[in-house]
Every structure is written in C-alpha cells, then in structure tokens.
Amino acid sequence: MVAPFRLHSLEETAVGVGTRAGHTRSLRRRRAQRRGRLLAAFVVLVLVAMAVVAAFRLEAAAPVASVTATMAPSVRVVSSPVVLPWPATGQSAVAVPSIGIDVTSGPERPVPIASLTKMMTAYVVLHDHPLALGQNGPSITMTQTDVGYFDDDTVEDEANAQVTAGEVLTERQLLEGLLVHSANNYADTLARWDAGGIPAFVAKMNRFAALLGMDHTHYADPSGFDQASASTAGDLLKVAASDMEDPTFAGIVKMTSVTLPVAGTISTYTPLLGVDGVIGVKSGFTTAAGGCDVVAVVREVHGHSVLILGAVTGQEGPNVLGTAGAMALTLANQAGTSIGSSPLVHAGEVVARVSAVGNTVVARAGSTADFLSWPGVTAERLLVDDRTIRAGADKGTKVGSVVVALGEQREVIPVVLSRRLPQPTVLQRLF
Secondary structure (H helix, E strand, O other), X not given: OOOOOOOOOHHHHHHHHHHXXXXXXXXXXXXXXHHHHHHHHHHHHHHHHHHHHHHHHHHOOOOEOEEEEOOOOEEEOOOOOOOOOOOOOOEEEEEEOOOOXXXXXXXXXXXXXXXXXXXXXXXXXXXXXOOOOOOOOOEEEOOHHHHHHHHHHHHOOOOOOXXXXXXXXXXXXXXXXXXXXXXXHHHHHHHHHHHOOHHHHHHHHHHHHHHOXXXXXXXXXXXXXXXXXXXXXXXXXXXXXXXXXXXHHHHHHOOOEEEEOOOEEEEOOOOOOOOOOEEEEEEEEEOOOEEEEEEEEEEEEOOEEEEEEEEEEEEOOOOHHHHHHHHHHHHHHHHHHHOEEEEEEOOOOEEEEEEEOOEEEEXXXXXXXXXXEOOOOEEEEEEEOOOOOEOOOOOOOEEEEEEEEEOOEEEEEEEEEOOOOOOOOHHHHHO
C-alpha cells in the first residue's frame, strides 16, 4: 500500500532552513575560535623561543676578536757600509754566524785550499760518529794500510803523524792528530774507517758541501794535498761555522799540541793560536794553494759574546802561514768593531689591530728588541696570535707576540692592547 503524499507547510520548511543555518554559524564560530587558540599558542611559543634565544645570547661569552698584523714582515738595517782591510792578494772573507752575515773580498773563484780541506773531513766524521764533549769514541786499530798512508806521506813530504800496525787510536785521537798537527795520513785513515774507502768518503764530503751551500767547492781527497780540492774563502767559512757549533771540534782546534801513543807530542801548525783570543780553527799550505788560514775569535760586542770568523787564502812570502794568520785575525778584529746594535721592534710600536663586533683597538709591542746587526741585513718579524681575545678585554691584555729573527738571534716580544676593547651592545648581542 503506497504511503500518502504529505505536503510540508511553508512554516515547517522555514524552521528547517533556520535550524541548518544556525548549525553552520556555530560550526564556523567554533572553527574560528580554534584557529584563534592555535594562533595564540604559536605566538606564545615564538615569544618564548625568542626569549630563550635572547637570554642565551645575552649570557653567552663575548665574541672572539680577530688579531691582524700591521707591521712590515721584515725590516732592513740601514747604516754606513763597513770597510774591511782586505789583503792585496788571494781571497778573503769574514763571517759572523750570530748575525747571519758573510762578506767576501770580491768575486770568488775556486782555488786550492790545502789542509783547510780537513775542516770538512772532520765535519763528515763527527756527523757520522758524533762525540759528546770529553768522549773518546770508538777504538780503531791501525793496519798495514794505515802504515802505508804514513809511509806515502813521508815520501811526499806531507804533514803526517807516525803510526804502527796494531796501534790503537780512538776516534778523538785521530781527530786531534788531523786538526792539531794536520796529519794527512790520519785524514786517509778516518776516511777509510768512516766510509770503507777514500773515494766513498770524498763523495760524502761533496754531498755535505752541497748541503751547506758551498756552491764553489769541490773535494778530491780528505787531506787537501790534491790541488783539485778547491774552494773559496766564503765557502770555507760555511763549513767552519758549522764545525764550531760542535763542542768537540771547537775543543780540539783550541789545542796547541797533542800527545799520541806512537807519534808522541806533536804541535799545531796554526799560527797565532791562543794569541789575542784566537781559538782556532785551521791553517794550510801547499805550493799550489799558498798560505791559507781560517781563524776564530770571540769578542764582547754590545754586551754579547760573539763568534767571528776570518778566512784568507793564496798568501805568499817567506812566512806564508804567519802572513795568512795575521791577515785573517785583522779581518776578524775589524769585523768585530763594525758590528752594530739595532732596535728592530720598539716598545710602544703599533704592530697589530684587534677587532670585534665593529670595534677596533691597536696593539703595541710591550718591549724593545735590540739585535746585533750589520749594514744591509734584513730581520724577519712574525706576529703570532697565541691566545683567544674576546670583546671586553682590558687595556694591557696580551694578544700575542712578535717573533723577531736575524741570523741565529731570536727574540719574542709581547703584544698588548693599547686600551680596553669595547663590549658589544645589547642590540649587537641580540642581533
């Protein structure tokens, strides 16, 4: 049975429509309220986060400052040139290792150097078999080969020291005979002991010469009797300076004589040893080389003990060794009086700037660096930022050091703030 069709009245329809509209408005209102609450919560979260960040930034350590050098990295000593009394013949040179200078008499060319060769022989032996001061080193038994070296030197009228087969000499004794009495046979014995043979040892000598920057030097034998062993006065001072750094070598070349088991007491050929403060180092003579000498003296200069070396080659006359020694000593003495003292950093000198958050303060050297000097030498200066500096650091705070170097001289000068480095403002801390 079909249900009868019912026609709604206009009133009923209006009521239904109103009810639905009200429901929609209520739904929209609730949604708006929910969005409002979410927005408010988000704003609160943002404000809380900003407060946390602000608190963190305000409580954080002050920013680290940058330290930048403003000084020149090098400084050249300017003063009147030194005039030295160069010999009229041969070649000559002076060196002051502590200042890092070596000066020659003019353009150099390799010439025979006789027994000055033995400075390199000793250098190689002590490099390969170092001796602490006072030590004797290994014992070496003389063989018939060593006796043969002595016999050959005697026939050739070379400087020598007698040995016998079975005699035992220490490394130090052989070096003493080599350097004090200039024994050529000891040079050959040491070469064979060190390298197994003379050619191998000579190859070592030339390798070390290259390492020391002796660009005009070539060795042909360990003793210098071979005139093909050639060098220049300037080159010779390079090996002499390195030798004198070894206390064993320096101690031996001061000796005027040495006593050995078979050879007995034998004296030095080096002239002026012990005269006017001469403490070494080596002389030499052959017909090809003429008179040669390298002297070492220590002089008090501006309150410092300074090693000065002088070298002379190719001298002639009736007393060639005495002439060479006197000329070398004169050069060394004149060099000593020509050494100056120069302030390479001045106390209060601005050497750096320190910057943080837009503020910059200069930093100054805390003291003066006075160095022994020579006209024309150049000193190196390096700023070392050795600690973390922050904004707000007080006046006088150490921000680093200037390391000054000239030759063997080194000095470290503190660098300090000239005034307080400002703290960042609140806005700078926040943003």
